[in-house]
Amino acid sequence: MxxxxxxxxxxxxxxxxxxxxxxxxxxxxxxxxxxxxxxxxxxxxxxxxxxxxxxxxxxxxxxxxxxxxxxxxxxxxxxxxxxxAGAAIAPVVASDLLSAGFTARLQGGPTTEAWEAKLATYGTDYMSLGAADIQRRVAGELVVVQQQLDSPRLWSVASRLMTLYAKTFPGADGAKAAHWYKLAAQSADQSADDDARVWVRGRAAIALGYEGASLGLADVLADQAMAISSKPSLGLVNAVMGKAHAAALRGDHDAALTLAEEGRRIFDKAGSYEQTSDYAVPWWRMNVFLSLLYARLGDEKAAVDAQEQAQRELPATLPRFATHLELHRGLMLARSGDKPAGMAYAKAAMDALPPEKHSLTLRMLMAEVDAS
Missing domain, CATH: 1.10.260.40 (lambda repressor-like DNA-binding domains)
Structure with missing residues (x-):
């Protein structure tokens, strides 16, 4: 040019x-x-x-x-x-990562228990840190863990790390997020752990459905999770709610509501007490899922009820999720026919959140409000 x-x-x-x-x-x-x-x-x-x-x-x-x-x-x-396109890390860091990978292969890396502790930390950090920071850190962990994949439990660890890594790419980007979600599912299959297989697929399905991206893949992964096991679990909650969002975005109102009710029933048996981890689905987070779903369906009463339920228990340490709820309200205004008011409301919510707290998903929600 x-x-x-x-x-x-x-x-x-x-x-x-x-x-x-x-x-x-x-x-x-x-x-x-x-x-x-x-x-x-x-x-x-x-x-x-x-x-x-x-x-x-x-x-x-x-x-x-x-x-x-x-x-x-x-x-x-x-x-x-x-x-x-490779590891999403700066070349100056690549040497250290390669060294860590070879060291893990030659001398042994973290124990399985240490990896599980790392996963717990990342689950908490993801709720408050930016995607770019998490992406760089998890890329480094993947370089190491791939040298240790000699047991089913470590395949389970790797699959959950891959799922987190996939979430750092914009769903609208399509190819990269989809590639990592598929690879995570295949890796979970190597673990022979049905809980991990369901969770990885369910987490991918709710991420894609919530973002309104790659709805076909969201459906496929949700269906796979539901076929693997019908046992109530957090992975199954995610899968069913991801499929519900995909149905809502396609305009299938009845299917979305049916799936939402099924998701509620599963949540009643499997909901978690942990409040601030990406691996958890506590009551407030289930209501964040429902809030956006009902906003997309145009059910203002149900959406407002879900928003109020979420706000009652939402930890003050997670302001980004409070902004999610505000954007859902902006979406309701836009869908009701007052797009200027909806955009103004959503923009004010984004402006109130420090820029470093803005996430890819929030920006995609803003685009959805604008497109309504």
Whole structure:
């Protein structure tokens, strides 16, 4: 492209990798940071007519999930994009990770019990940390654990780490998230542990259904989970609720409601007391699932009831999930016919949350409100 700069080329390649138009990139930044960026201005970045600086660089770093140092240093796009396609880590870190992997193979890595403790920590950290930070950390763990896959229990560990890793990619990205969810399911099968097989598939299904992305894959994974075991479990709750969201987004109102009721029945037998882990489904989180589902179905009374139930028990340490509930209210307003009010409400909720707490899923919910 004539006149484009190296940073413009990088921005262009990254937005294309996500399937975003220049307008979509501008909207992602506007929704996340309350700016008034235009697609014409994005085009000036890409063509090298204007170089993004200061706040614009930070905004691009956040929405494109690219380290700020990469944008500031204008590294060669091939170096960075190859890195993203691989382990999503900076080349300077790759040497340490490779060393850790070989060391684990030659000398033995963490014990199975230590891996289980790591999983518990990641489950808690995911609830409050950003996707980019979790992605880099889990990439490193996957490099090590793949050298230790000599027992069913470690295949179970690996499958759960892969599921968490998949969730750090935007569902709208499609290929990367789908690839890792499928690989996680295959790895769980190596564990011969039905609980792990169901959980991995169920967690993928609710993530995709909640985000409104790859609904076909959400259905397939949910159906597989339900076929593996009918025993009430957190994995089965996730699977059924993921399938419910997929039905709602397709406009199948009756199927969505039937699945939601089934999900409630399973939750009554398998709901967890743990409040702040991604591996848990406590009462407040079940109601976050229901809140969005009913908002999508246009059932305002049921949605508001679920929102109030969630707010009663939502830990104050998880403000991101309070923002989820506010975006559900914005979606209800937009679906009721008052899109300007819905967008204003949702935008105010996003503005109240510190930018570093914004997640890929929240940005996708903003896009859903805008598209209503």
């Amino acid at each position: 004539p006149g484009e700069s190296r940073i413009g080329t990088l921005i262009n390649d990254l937005r294309k990798a996500r399937g975003w138009s220049q307008r979509r990139l501008a909207d992602e930044i506007n929704n996340a940071f309350g700016t008034n960026l235009t697609s014409q201005y994005v085009n000036k970045w890409i063509n090298g007519k204007v170089k993004p600086r200061g706040a614009h660089l930070r905004h691009l770093s956040a929405v494109l999930d690219v380290p700020l140092a990469v944008l500031e240093g204008e590294v060669r796009r091939r170096t960075f994009l190859t890195d993203v």
